[in-house]
Amino acid sequence: MSERGSPAFEGNSLDERTAGAVRSVVGEERATTDEAPADGTDHDESAENVAIDLRDPGAERERVRSFVESSVAAANADGVVVNMSGGLDSTVTAALAVEALGADRVYGLVLPCNKVGAHHARDAEALAEALGIDHDTVHVHSLFAQFGAVAPDRFDLHDEPVLSGNAVARFRMTLAYLAANATDRLVCGTANRSELLLGYFTKHGDGGADMHPIGHLYKTEVRALAAELDVPEFVVEKPPTAGFLPGQRDADDLGAPYEVIDRVLRLGVDRGLDAATVAEQLSESGGVEVDVDEETVADLLARHRATAHKRTTPTVPTERGR
Numbered sequence: 001m002s003e004r005g006s007p008a009f010e011g012n013s014l015d016e017r018t019a020g021a022v023r024s025v026v027g028e029e030r031a032t033t034d035e036a037p038a039d040g041t042d043h044d045e046s047a048e049n050v051a052i053d054l055r056d057p058g059a060e061r062e063r064v065r066s067f068v069e070s071s072v073a074a075a076n077a078d079g080v081v082v083n084m085s086g087g088l089d090s091t092v093t094a095a096l097a098v099e100a101l102g103a104d105r106v107y108g109l110v111l112p113c114n115k116v117g118a119h120h121a122r123d124a125e126a127l128a129e130a131l132g133i134d135h136d137t138v139h140v141h142s143l144f145a146q147f148g149a150v151a152p153d154r155f156d157l158h159d160e161p162v163l164s165g166n167a168v169a170r171f172r173m174t175l176a177y178l179a180a181n182a183t184d185r186l187v188c189g190t191a192n193r194s195e196l197l198l199g200y201f202t203k204h205g206d207g208g209a210d211m212h213p214i215g216h217l218y219k220t221e222v223r224a225l226a227a228e229l230d231v232p233e234f235v236v237e238k239p240p241t242a243g244f245l246p247g248q249r250d251a252d253d254l255g256a257p258y259e260v261i262d263r264v265l266r267l268g269v270d271r272g273l274d275a276a277t278v279a280e281q282l283s284e285s286g287g288v289e290v291d292v293d294e295e296t297v298a299d300l301l302a303r304h305r306a307t308a309h310k311r312t313t314p315t316v317p318t319e320r321g322r
Contacts, residue, residue, distance in 0.1 A: 055221050057228035061096065064213045064225075068100035071211050072186060079105030080188040081179045083172055083206070084135070086110075086123030088235055090190040092222055093213055095229050097188055098131050108135035109179060111172045113144060127235070140171050147171075169205030176209075186210040194219040194258055197265050198300065199307020200250070207310060218265065219258035255299055260292045268301045275301055 072080060079101055082094045097106045108128040112121035121137060128135035147167060148157045157164045176187045189209025191201050196215055201207040214222055219240070226236050240250040240258065251257045256264070260282075267278040275298040282292050 054224060055217065057221070057224040060217060060221070060225055061099075061228050064096045065100040068097055068188070068211070068213050072101060072105075075186055075210070077184055077186045079107065079183070079185045081107050081109060081176050081183070081185050082188045083176050083190065084108045084110050084124040084128055085190075086120035086127065086235070087238060087240065088219075088226055088231070089192055089214060089222060090124070091127050091231055091235050092226050092229060093188060093190045094127070094131055094133065095231065096213060098133060103132040104134075105185075106131070106133045107179060107183065107185065108133050109172075109176055110135060110137040111140050111175060112137070113140040113168045123235070127232070130232075138175060140168060140175075143171055144168055166202045166205060169202035170208075173205050173208045180210075188213060189215070191215055192219050192222050193217055194261055194265065196311060197269055198254060198261070198303050199310045200254065201310065203310050218262040220262045254303075255296055256292060260296075261300060264292065264297050264300050265304070268297065269304055 068080070080097050082090060082097060084090045084094055094106060094108060108124070108131075110121050110124040110128070112118055125135065125137060144164070144167065151157065155163070157167065173187070179185070180187045187209045189206065189212040191207060191209075191212050192214050193216055195201050196207075196212070214225070217225065223236060254261060263282055264278055267273045267281060268275065273281070275294050278301075279292060279294040279297045282297075
């Protein structure tokens with residue numbers, strides 16, 4: 001098992017050519033992180049601190065490691081399987097799994113489907129190497145093409161990004177569970193709280209897992225945890241994307257960047273405030289620039305309500321028949 005407190009990436013530098021290539025693709029744009037007291041406490045009553053209220057990354061590092069370790073032990077499993085995309089969430093999840101279990105008990109799957117995801121796959125491979133974990137790369141395109149060929153014509157997947165993306169996500173999770181079944185391991189999901197609350201994941205796809213170690217952390221908190229773990233800078237710099245379509249960005253799909261989304265969810269979901277109140281508080285956020293209007297807030301909260309079915313188990317009749 002890895003020594004507690006040691007950086008997951010210490011002594012495991014990435015190939016600089018890989019890092020340089022990624023920097024050239026994403027440019028110099030850097031995702032900003034919220035500034036908040038390290039202990040997560042409020043030093044005043046401004047809406048800025050009320051909305052952010054970040055968890056302490058050091059404490060969360062230990063919490064997640066303990067959670068992974070105890071979850072694997074409770075299942076009497078030999079380790080975990082992590083689908084690695086080359087992005088922030090899967091990298092942080094894999095790093096914490098290595099700290100909790102040791103590199104020999106973490107297996108990574110890299111599952112590109114098209115040319116758009118090819119450079120992300122190379123990043124994922126380099127990150128798996130840096131973490132010292134066993135991993136395989138499987139190109140899902142041929143599986144997807146065959147699936148499209150046998151699917152009923154009425155469900156044509158051509159130029160249907162939502163249908164196609166969901167299908168690919170379910171193929172990826174099928175492969176993860178194949179690996180888990182074959183090696184007596186658990187599937188370790190990589191979703192964060194922002195995605196879960198907005199239903200920004202595929203049901204029975206990337207949302208299907210035995211555990212979500214960072215599922216209680218907002219995206220901005222995952223970024224803070226990445227800094228605590230010394231995750232390579234180019235990973236943090238990547239604009240969040242599903243990596244399925246050229247130019248696709250989470251902020252475009254969701255209508256706002258995570259710096260805004262997380263503040264909205266903290267106030268609208270965690271604290272139960274209505275859209276008008278959330279927008280008002282964020283517009284008076286103590287000097288922090290938050291470009292959000294009531295319509296955007298309402299849309300985000302409506303998305304949360306509409307995707308409640310993704311966060312529950314399948315329903316059954318509440319009373320047994322006689």
